[in-house]
Amino acid sequence: MGRGTYLAVEVSGAGRHPAAWRRPDAHPEALLTAPYHVGLAELAARSGADFVAVPDSFAPPGDDPDLVPLRLDAVAIAARVAPVVTGVGLVPSVTVTHTEPFHTSKAIATLDIVSAGRAGWEPVVSRTPAEAELFGRKPAAPPEELWREAADAVEVVVRLWDSWEDDAVIRDVATGRYVDRDKLHYIDFTGDFFSVKGPSITPRSPQAHPLVVLRGDEPEALPVAGRWADVVRVAAADLAAAHSARQRVRAAVAAAGRDPDDVAVLLDVEVLLGADAGSARRELDALDAHHELAASSLRVVHTADALVDMIAEAVASGAADGVTVVPLVLPGGLRMIADDVTPRLVDRGLRPPVAPGTTLRDRFGLPRPANHFTGANA
Amino acid sequence: MTGKKQIHLAAHFPGVNNTTVWSDPESGSQTDFASFVHFAQTAERGLFDFLFLAEGLRLREHRGRIHDLDVVGRPDTLTVLNAIAAVTTHLGLGGTLNTTFNEPYELAKQLASLDHLSGGRAAWNLVTSSDAFTGENFRRGGFLRPEQRYERAQEILDATRELWLSWAEDAVVADRERGVFVRDGGAPVVEHRGEQFSFAGRFSLPPTPQGHPVLIQSGDSDAGREFGARTADAIFSRHGTLEAGQAFYRDLKGRLPRYGRAERDVTILPATTFVIGDTAEEAEGLAAQVRRAQVSPQTAIAFLEQVWGRDLSDYDPDGPLPDVDPDPEGVSITRGRVRHEKDTLAVARQWRELAEAKGGLSIRELIIETTARQSFVGTPRQVAEQMDTYVQENASDGFILVPHLVPGGLDEFVERVVPELQDRGSYRTEYTGSTLRHHLGLARPTAGAPSARAAG
Numbered sequence: 001m002g003r004g005t006y007l008a009v010e011v012s013g014a015g016r017h018p019a020a021w022r023r024p025d026a027h028p029e030a031l032l033t034a035p036y037h038v039g040l041a042e043l044a045a046r047s048g049a050d051f052v053a054v055p056d057s058f059a060p061p062g063d064d065p066d067l068v069p070l071r072l073d074a075v076a077i078a079a080r081v082a083p084v085v086t087g088v089g090l091v092p093s094v095t096v097t098h099t100e101p102f103h104t105s106k107a108i109a110t111l112d113i114v115s116a117g118r119a120g121w122e123p124v125v126s127r128t129p130a131e132a133e134l135f136g137r138k139p140a141a142p143p144e145e146l147w148r149e150a151a152d153a154v155e156v157v158v159r160l161w162d163s164w165e166d167d168a169v170i171r172d173v174a175t176g177r178y179v180d181r182d183k184l185h186y187i188d189f190t191g192d193f194f195s196v197k198g199p200s201i202t203p204r205s206p207q208a209h210p211l212v213v214l215r216g217d218e219p220e221a222l223p224v225a226g227r228w229a230d231v232v233r234v235a236a237a238d239l240a241a242a243h244s245a246r247q248r249v250r251a252a253v254a255a256a257g258r259d260p261d262d263v264a265v266l267l268d269v270e271v272l273l274g275a276d277a278g279s280a281r282r283e284l285d286a287l288d289a290h291h292e293l294a295a296s297s298l299r300v301v302h303t304a305d306a307l308v309d310m311i312a313e314a315v316a317s318g319a320a321d322g323v324t325v326v327p328l329v330l331p332g333g334l335r336m337i338a339d340d341v342t343p344r345l346v347d348r349g350l351r352p353p354v355a356p357g358t359t360l361r362d363r364f365g366l367p368r369p370a371n372h373f374t375g376a377n378a
Numbered sequence: 379m380t381g382k383k384q385i386h387l388a389a390h391f392p393g394v395n396n397t398t399v400w401s402d403p404e405s406g407s408q409t410d411f412a413s414f415v416h417f418a419q420t421a422e423r424g425l426f427d428f429l430f431l432a433e434g435l436r437l438r439e440h441r442g443r444i445h446d447l448d449v450v451g452r453p454d455t456l457t458v459l460n461a462i463a464a465v466t467t468h469l470g471l472g473g474t475l476n477t478t479f480n481e482p483y484e485l486a487k488q489l490a491s492l493d494h495l496s497g498g499r500a501a502w503n504l505v506t507s508s509d510a511f512t513g514e515n516f517r518r519g520g521f522l523r524p525e526q527r528y529e530r531a532q533e534i535l536d537a538t539r540e541l542w543l544s545w546a547e548d549a550v551v552a553d554r555e556r557g558v559f560v561r562d563g564g565a566p567v568v569e570h571r572g573e574q575f576s577f578a579g580r581f582s583l584p585p586t587p588q589g590h591p592v593l594i595q596s597g598d599s600d601a602g603r604e605f606g607a608r609t610a611d612a613i614f615s616r617h618g619t620l621e622a623g624q625a626f627y628r629d630l631k632g633r634l635p636r637y638g639r640a641e642r643d644v645t646i647l648p649a650t651t652f653v654i655g656d657t658a659e660e661a662e663g664l665a666a667q668v669r670r671a672q673v674s675p676q677t678a679i680a681f682l683e684q685v686w687g688r689d690l691s692d693y694d695p696d697g698p699l700p701d702v703d704p705d706p707e708g709v710s711i712t713r714g715r716v717r718h719e720k721d722t723l724a725v726a727r728q729w730r731e732l733a734e735a736k737g738g739l740s741i742r743e744l745i746i747e748t749t750a751r752q753s754f755v756g757t758p759r760q761v762a763e764q765m766d767t768y769v770q771e772n773a774s775d776g777f778i779l780v781p782h783l784v785p786g787g788l789d790e791f792v793e794r795v796v797p798e799l800q801d802r803g804s805y806r807t808e809y810t811g812s813t814l815r816h817h818l819g820l821a822r823p824t825a826g827a828p829s830a831r832a833a834g
Contacts, residue, residue: 021559029552032494032495033494033495033497034463034496037495058483058582060579060580060582065558066559067559069559069565071487071582072487072491072583073488073491075457076456076460076488076492076495079456079458080460080461081464082461082464083411098484099484101517103454103479106453107454107456107457110453111457113410133578133579134483134577134578134579135481135484136575136576136577136578137481171400171405176674176675176676176677177676178448178449178450179444179446179450180446181443181444181446184444193517194516196515196516197436197515201435202409202452203451290557291557
């Protein structure tokens, strides 16, 4: 695969920090409107990011009145911006614990259609009793079971993507046939948690397999990432820990019989940038004074140069293949990536001035995959 | 503006049945987003109330194999509607979502997301499926006793509405100074305990621009009509004669008072096909061509097999009906499609009589005769006149148009019939609001005051 420094951005609400909405440059009144999300996606595209990750969850955000308890469906956001914001991949999270793999498969395939091949998907699990209660179908499960089920869900989704061969639609007037039904496949999946017959109702999409992005933090998640991920996201407190995390992911990929170089490992980096380190720090202190946020991964509260140095070191040292920038504040945090960080990454030869190809798979040097049911390459 | 009753128009993206002519050289992709953009933008240029997408969650099968004669395959309803919202500004966005294979919390979140992100243009056509055949694609299977269908539909609707309207209208205060985003008590926990669903939790979204999405219902049975009268903002019906339309209209609107609803609270839209020509003769000729394209020789045999319940592939579509009678045991020959014929022996008898009365129709001619008649055929002026009469005489409140071509099937209607309807004073000349509820003349439901009250 093409080796570069990958750059993703995670975009949610007013930013990762729970007090971000109280900043003067935040738009708390606009969080549910399309223009707000289109604006964020445009900034992500301008930053040259390979993809924008749109998190989602059924988990309730808690009862504190100062928290923003809003959550739009992530696929909806991605689909809403897809036709009007080009040049960036779109990777919504979709939970797999209480939802239907059949619906998820066609939703992501359709995101690929409406984005002309820029779709990806981050499967996430629902851990809590509170999430289970929103469905009332089954109790919360331990991680081992959650990720075993997630593996089945991902397998069903990917098999359904292949359940139509690329040339299944024939429109043969002489025989009156619209499709060649020999090119439609039942997936006949049966597992411990569900069975799905297939085929999908949605034809094979431009990328055939939208990018599968998985987290590789938990031991229980690693086999799933090893088997199915095109990109793995990890959290780590520092570069040494990131290095270990990346090695664990690569070992899991190898254990699944795949080439570790085919799977990019992206380190989450929480970011709040300022003109100098002191002003960035003061910004964070002001936010933390309202509502403290513990770091969930390596954090850069500093200058654009410091972030670029950190990214360069992470990649050079083998701690990561790139980063997922998680702005603590939006939209300002993303604007600084586009204006101050990306140009420096390009200047230093860490990022290409022009993205390779047009699809999200192109960005990661991944070919359009063969069809599971035929083995034929597209 | 005259005081004339105004016509409502919706546009059905041509789907996976033989109404959609894929063999025409003008027929484009059924799944490329460009087709949806073209179709939706044409509907919006024509000032339609909304675009509508149907849904089927398992590919149809005929004689044990995937049915290959009609269009097969479509994109995901919600995802494509969200994308269409990006390339339109006023057009309502209606999607069919099954109540049997979805859970209320997830559906409520998805539909509310569409409504927020489209600025109040979402509509939900509730369908309830009871077949285990489709259920094979889903976790929980799909079997539901037929008599439970409306029970489930009613409960999922109650549950989603509880979620949609659970936040107070003034719940979001976003007060930076005080650090209060949602006011105390503004977003209470919803607890739903019913026969079909049991869940609890706080919803993640406030009421949408429309309060909640517009609700669409179809279904012609007594239970279906009652459900529609009680809950629906718009009802899809089958198109028939003026008299049949008037009878349905009277019946449905007559059921509204018992739910405290007024006639204007429900818009009745029959599914309607049309063919336009420069002259009446040309239109008739085109209509006949379209009907032949809709019923290919192979399609004619497949239709016959649905009634006969047998393999009839050796019969000549241009020859007479089979002498052999339908096999009453073979009625499940087609799966994944709603059947209308119950007593197949009686249908066969009627068809034989019809074929003879019409001077010896072939199999294909008979299927064309019985299945493919267009609703309105004529010049633009004639079509407008027929449609206007239908609405003014209370056979409907408008139409959901079902063109036979993707993506250009609405082009000519919008260019030529819409101006005629406007000239007659029966159709809007501009959008006067931005939400679908506004287009339909419906009030916005608000938290604590559901749009439809339960009986008793």
